[in-house]
Amino acid sequence: MIRLTTLALAMLCATQLQAQDLKRADPNRPTDLIAADLGIPEQVFVTCFMNVAPDVDHAPTAARQHDNKAILLPCLQRENAAITNDRLDAVMDHYRPEGPIQN
Numbered sequence: 001m002i003r004l005t006t007l008a009l010a011m012l013c014a015t016q017l018q019a020q021d022l023k024r025a026d027p028n029r030p031t032d033l034i035a036a037d038l039g040i041p042e043q044v045f046v047t048c049f050m051n052v053a054p055d056v057d058h059a060p061t062a063a064r065q066h067d068n069k070a071i072l073l074p075c076l077q078r079e080n081a082a083i084t085n086d087r088l089d090a091v092m093d094h095y096r097p098e099g100p101i102q103n
Contacts, residue, residue, distance in 0.1 A: 029095040037091045040079045048075035058096075 035045040052068045054060070060068070069085070076083045 029092075034091055034095050037094070038076060038080060038083055038088070040076060040083075044079045045076070048072055048079075 031045050031049070032042045035042040038045065049072060051071050053064065054068070055064055069088070073083070073085060073088055076088065
């Protein structure tokens with residue numbers, strides 16, 4: 001009985017950690033909706049977004065935008081080759097809390 005309780009506790013902790021990872025990966029956008037719009041599983045989007053460095057002031061430089069896109073787009077395209085740069089921009093702009101990035 002103790003082993004079952006320990007297993008249940010471990011599963012609960014793992015579930016909570018996954019939820020925290022999702023929020024940490026992109027705390028300002030609904031990762032489930034973004035993933036659905038891109039035609040990929042949410043976990044794929046979250047995993048791909050892990051190495052992206054969003055600007056804390058929500059005003060990334062062109063260089064940071066380029067660097068982030070160089071990480072994010074190829075990763076997403078491994079799951080769905082139909083994702084284009086323009087499609088990714090449109091989806092991300094749609095869910096960006098502060099609206100589209102003004103260049």
